[in-house]
Amino acid sequence: VAVRMEVHVGAEAMKRCIVPLTLQLLVENALKHNVITGGEPFLITIASEAVELVVRNPIRERATPPRSTGFGLESISKRYAALTERPIGISTADHHFTVRIPLLDFAP
Numbered sequence: 819v820a821v822r823m824e825v826h827v828g829a830e831a832m833k834r835c836i837v838p839l840t841l842q843l844l845v846e847n848a849l850k851h852n853v854i855t856g857g858e859p860f861l862i863t864i865a866s867e868a869v870e871l872v873v874r875n876p877i878r879e880r881a882t883p884p885r886s887t888g889f890g891l892e893s894i895s896k897r898y899a900a901l902t903e904r905p906i907g908i909s910t911a912d913h914h915f916t917v918r919i920p921l922l923d924f925a926p
Contacts, residue, residue, distance in 0.1 A: 824861065827865065834922055843890040848875040852875065852878040869904075871921055904920040
């Protein structure tokens with residue numbers, strides 16, 4: 819197994835919404851920008867924390883960075899800005915890339 823995904827989303831978070839395709843873009847982004855091998859599984863964690871969905875993966879930079887348009891994260895940021903004043907949060911700490919997505923009370 820080269821890629822593992824763990825999902826820890828509570829019942830209250832399941833009553834809320836996220837912008838369509840957000841998770842797909844974040845998972846694609848993680849797979850595109852990191853080295854994936856069968857020796858040590860690449861773990862993507864999706865968890866709810868308060869009123870946010872947190873997507874986290876280890877940073878395993880490729881020797882040759884992939885060509886990137888920056889569309890994924892920019893697109894997510896713009897779509898959330900149109901729906902809520904709560905911005906998405908992006909951080910790199912402890913050798914992990916983390917994106918915090920506001921959980922919405924309504925379907926966009």
